[in-house]
Amino acid sequence: MQTKVKMQTQPEAAAKLVYTFGDGAAEGKGALRDLLGGKGANLAEMCALGLPVPPGFTITTEVCTAYYANQRELPEALEAQVDAALSWMESKVNAIFGDAENPLLVSVRSGARASMPGMMDTILNLGLNETTVAALAGNTGNPRFAYDSYRRFIQMYSDVVLGLDHFHFEEMLEEMKRDRNVELDTALTDKDLRELVKLYKEHVQAELGAPFPEEVREQLWGAIRAVLSSWMNPRAQTYRRLHDIPESWGTAVTVQSMVFGNMGEDCCTGVAFTRNPSTGERAYYGEFLINAQGEDVVAGIRTPQPLPEMAAAMPRVYRQLTDVFDRLERHYRDMQDIEFTVQNEKLWMLQTRGGKRTAAAALKIAAEMVGEGLIDRREAVTRIDPLSLDQLLHPTLDPAAAKTVLATGLPASPGAASGRVVFSAEEAERLAGLHEKVILVRIETSPEDIHGMHAAEGILTARGGMTSHAAVVARGMGKPCVSGAGELRIDYHARAFQVGGHIIKENDIITINGSSGEVMLGEVPTIQPSLSGDFEKVMSWADEIRTLKVRANAETPLDAETARRFGAEGIGLCRTEHMFFDADRIIAMREMIVAENVEGRKKALAKLLPMQRRDFAEIFSIMRGLPVTIRLLDPPLHEFLPHTEDEMRQVAKGAGISVESVKQRAAALKESNPMLGHRGCRLGITYPEIYAMQARAIFEAALEADGGQRESVMPEIMIPLIMTAGELEILKALIDKVADEVFAAAGKRLAYLVGTMIELPRAALRAGEIAAHAEFFSFGTNDLTQTTFGISRDDSAPFIDIYKKRGIVEQDPFVSLDIDGVGELIALAAERGRTARPGLKLGICGEHGGDPASIRFCQQAGLNYVSCSPYRVPVARLAAAQAALKSN
Numbered sequence: 001m002q003t004k005v006k007m008q009t010q011p012e013a014a015a016k017l018v019y020t021f022g023d024g025a026a027e028g029k030g031a032l033r034d035l036l037g038g039k040g041a042n043l044a045e046m047c048a049l050g051l052p053v054p055p056g057f058t059i060t061t062e063v064c065t066a067y068y069a070n071q072r073e074l075p076e077a078l079e080a081q082v083d084a085a086l087s088w089m090e091s092k093v094n095a096i097f098g099d100a101e102n103p104l105l106v107s108v109r110s111g112a113r114a115s116m117p118g119m120m121d122t123i124l125n126l127g128l129n130e131t132t133v134a135a136l137a138g139n140t141g142n143p144r145f146a147y148d149s150y151r152r153f154i155q156m157y158s159d160v161v162l163g164l165d166h167f168h169f170e171e172m173l174e175e176m177k178r179d180r181n182v183e184l185d186t187a188l189t190d191k192d193l194r195e196l197v198k199l200y201k202e203h204v205q206a207e208l209g210a211p212f213p214e215e216v217r218e219q220l221w222g223a224i225r226a227v228l229s230s231w232m233n234p235r236a237q238t239y240r241r242l243h244d245i246p247e248s249w250g251t252a253v254t255v256q257s258m259v260f261g262n263m264g265e266d267c268c269t270g271v272a273f274t275r276n277p278s279t280g281e282r283a284y285y286g287e288f289l290i291n292a293q294g295e296d297v298v299a300g301i302r303t304p305q306p307l308p309e310m311a312a313a314m315p316r317v318y319r320q321l322t323d324v325f326d327r328l329e330r331h332y333r334d335m336q337d338i339e340f341t342v343q344n345e346k347l348w349m350l351q352t353r354g355g356k357r358t359a360a361a362a363l364k365i366a367a368e369m370v371g372e373g374l375i376d377r378r379e380a381v382t383r384i385d386p387l388s389l390d391q392l393l394h395p396t397l398d399p400a401a402a403k404t405v406l407a408t409g410l411p412a413s414p415g416a417a418s419g420r421v422v423f424s425a426e427e428a429e430r431l432a433g434l435h436e437k438v439i440l441v442r443i444e445t446s447p448e449d450i451h452g453m454h455a456a457e458g459i460l461t462a463r464g465g466m467t468s469h470a471a472v473v474a475r476g477m478g479k480p481c482v483s484g485a486g487e488l489r490i491d492y493h494a495r496a497f498q499v500g501g502h503i504i505k506e507n508d509i510i511t512i513n514g515s516s517g518e519v520m521l522g523e524v525p526t527i528q529p530s531l532s533g534d535f536e537k538v539m540s541w542a543d544e545i546r547t548l549k550v551r552a553n554a555e556t557p558l559d560a561e562t563a564r565r566f567g568a569e570g571i572g573l574c575r576t577e578h579m580f581f582d583a584d585r586i587i588a589m590r591e592m593i594v595a596e597n598v599e600g601r602k603k604a605l606a607k608l609l610p611m612q613r614r615d616f617a618e619i620f621s622i623m624r625g626l627p628v629t630i631r632l633l634d635p636p637l638h639e640f641l642p643h644t645e646d647e648m649r650q651v652a653k654g655a656g657i658s659v660e661s662v663k664q665r666a667a668a669l670k671e672s673n674p675m676l677g678h679r680g681c682r683l684g685i686t687y688p689e690i691y692a693m694q695a696r697a698i699f700e701a702a703l704e705a706d707g708g709q710r711e712s713v714m715p716e717i718m719i720p721l722i723m724t725a726g727e728l729e730i731l732k733a734l735i736d737k738v739a740d741e742v743f744a745a746a747g748k749r750l751a752y753l754v755g756t757m758i759e760l761p762r763a764a765l766r767a768g769e770i771a772a773h774a775e776f777f778s779f780g781t782n783d784l785t786q787t788t789f790g791i792s793r794d795d796s797a798p799f800i801d802i803y804k805k806r807g808i809v810e811q812d813p814f815v816s817l818d819i820d821g822v823g824e825l826i827a828l829a830a831e832r833g834r835t836a837r838p839g840l841k842l843g844i845c846g847e848h849g850g851d852p853a854s855i856r857f858c859q860q861a862g863l864n865y866v867s868c869s870p871y872r873v874p875v876a877r878l879a880a881a882q883a884a885l886k887s888n
Contacts, residue, residue, distance in 0.1 A: 057086075124258065145263045151196050169203070232247075393528070393529070396513075415479070441488075480512055604655070691735070759780035759781075759783035811853075854866075
């Protein structure tokens with residue numbers, strides 16, 4: 001559950017809004033992450049460790065909060081505090097902001113408390129104009145470097161602050177490289193870059209009707225406002241929604257003196273991880289580019305070199321860098337994602353943060369750090385995002401399958417995926433909405449592609465390295481990614497790419513393998529991974545810690561076997577209606593529905609009895625020794641009715657009635673609101689023979705599966721949609737009567753429980769009365785959410801996202817439990833139920849049973865178990881352990 005933070009209208013006049021750092025000292029510290037954002041807090045912490053950090057200052061997240069609360073007006077006290085911090089920076093670097101002889105240049109970056117790589121905006125080289133660029137060229141004796149920095153600044157500032165599309169600037173750069181017959185921007189001369197700067201400025205003037213700003217303070221405040229505004233840009237909003245980050249947190253703004261990786265061959269910029277973020281291997285991992293600035297690495301504009309090659313290119317700096325890696329990892333006791341720049345063979349640290357990693361890497365890193373004594377088992381369990389475990393269940397390529405490899409790029413994010421080729425994020429999102437699987441193919445991705453990357457099965461790029469935007473975001477999402485497949489010639493206009501002798505058009509199917517970097521023609525068969533090693537080790541630690549049991553929702557033998565393999569401790573919801581839709585069963589079911597009297601219904605039910613018994617016996621055998629909760633028939637009967645003339649004739653013949661009678665019966669069962677109509681226990685009350693047949697099948701199957709085994713079967717019969725204690729009293733008596741008959745005939749009794757689903761607000765309110773007849777409650781949170789909100793889950797899609805964007809709801813209540821409303825009903829029902837029946841067993845069986853936030857609530861509410869889909873069982877086991885640790 002997210003706590004809503006009240007947004008203040010103005011920080012207090014005396015509030016400290018700016019914190020300086022650098023030169024081995026800092027006003028802030030790592031513990032102030034909520035105030036300084038992750039970037040600002042970690043820069044301050046690196047200063048405290050004595051690492052080389054360019055001086056700068058951080059504007060707090062409180063300013064961002066006030067900025068939006070006051071219609072994008074900045075706090076009055078901010079300007080004076082920024083001026084003071086800027087003067088402090090000038091004294092530390094011995095340069096003056098905007099000075100004609102010795103100018104200070106700065107970067108302006110965002111930094112929220114939660115890592116959001118690539119989602120918000122950055123501006124480098126701020127402070128350049130026609131005067132300061134000449135000074136920079138003269139002071140460094142390197143005019144090419146000065147004008148390269150200037151053209152970068154104009155492009156970034158025009159994009160981020162002035163709102164001009166960066167595409168046009170890139171086109172001008174590419175055109176100049178074609179004219180000069182060079183491939184890399186580093187091959188352009190200072191004369192070329194001066195001309196490019198002129199073209200850029202002419203473009204700004206033409207587009208905006210105003211010149212590019214020359215006054216450096218105007219540049220600075222424009223950048224600060226733009227970075228604050230980027231907190232609410234579409235890609236940041238999408239990222240926050242996908243990663244459950246509250247809007248109210250805001251972002252900090254970090255202004256830092258520039259250091260340059262693009263001054264020549266003794267300079268570089270790089271991104272590195274202290275361990276491999278894909279596999280978790282304990283080895284330095286990353287990339288660097290000589291004579292480049294940071295955006296060149298992460299944007300994939302040039303393909304960088306692997307970090308180990310830096311040992312040969314800059315051996316002294318590389319040794320210093322690896323020493324920093326070790327110090328940071330020991331200090332933070334976690335794998336770090338590090339950004340650095342080398343200027344004239346001097347190392348500068350620009351960023352450190354906990355590195356994004358795949359689930360497999362997270363497990364390996366956690367397990368190995370326990371072995372290394374850096375963390376204990378409890379902390380290891382907290383280090384892994386439960387939802388990331390879904391990645392481990394993704395398919396991998398069948399090694400025996402034939403494949404046609406089109407190209408090979410970099411293995412940027414593991415797993416394999418097949419799908420239709422699309423070339424835009426919008427098309428990926430559109431087709432995914434139609435339940436089509438797609439592979440998003442781009443020359444390189446940018447933060448604007450976030451929605452398409454989320455919709456796609458996998459991502460393929462022609463440019464970029466292992467730390468490019470595509471790679472980092474795909475790993476965070478758990479999606480396969482192949483980056484830097486330079487053989488691809490992508491033509492967005494033709495909606496096709498060419499590689500070798502193949503032309504792959506939009507909607508053609510390809511397969512990518514993010515573990516090997518291969519791109520293959522067509523769909524290649526996949527296999528499911530096995531879970532062992534680090535997974536089993538960490539999950540065993542989680543099982544030792546958690547107190548909530550984890551069951552699975554399953555009604556087929558395959559689901560039951562999968563659930564048990566993933567560690568389920570029983571079945572929390574077996575939906576019997578799913579067993580009636582097979583071709584050989586639906587006819588008998590329809591005969592029962594259209595029957596004109598009890599005798600006709602019993603005749604049809606007699607056909608269904610052995611089928612149900614066989615199903616239950618198989619599930620009981622698989623789950624022997626564990627509880628199996630079986631829900632009696634729940635949906636309205638109209639769902640099973642025939643629709644075509646042929647189907648109606650078939651049912652009429654089997655039931656021995658006319659087709660017209662079948663049509664009349666179908667018309668009679670039609671309801672205006674069937675999900676609020678004749679369904680659930682109401683069927684059992686009006687047609688008790690249906691529930692009697694199901695109860696008989698359960699008990700006979702239990703006896704058959706038990707067979708005198710040491711581990712007995714444990715049936716739990718669940719009656720759905722109870723709204724009064726009277727309903728449950730009647731139906732429990734019916735079930736007990738059938739049990740007595742079956743056990744008497746067999747000469748043997750088995751233990752069983754009869755309970756109910758609490759899925760109506762009235763049932764929650766009257767839980768004390770209902771508990772008198774129930775041995776367990778299972779909260780059906782899907783229906784309880786529907787009936788509490790008065791919203792159909794199936795019809796909420798068109799407006800629920802709007803509600804989230806408007807802040808009416810923080811989460812889709814069908815994805816993460818509504819704690820304030822539905823949660824309060826659950827807590828109230830639990831309290832009243834256990835007051836009436838101490839020791840009453842409580843669980844939930846809606847889709848919320850696999851949601852970590854909902855599991856935390858279940859822990860707090862004192863429930864006994866959660867039940868979720870089989871593939872969510874590992875997620876729930878880990879989330880339950882984290883909930884137990886948090887509650888302690």
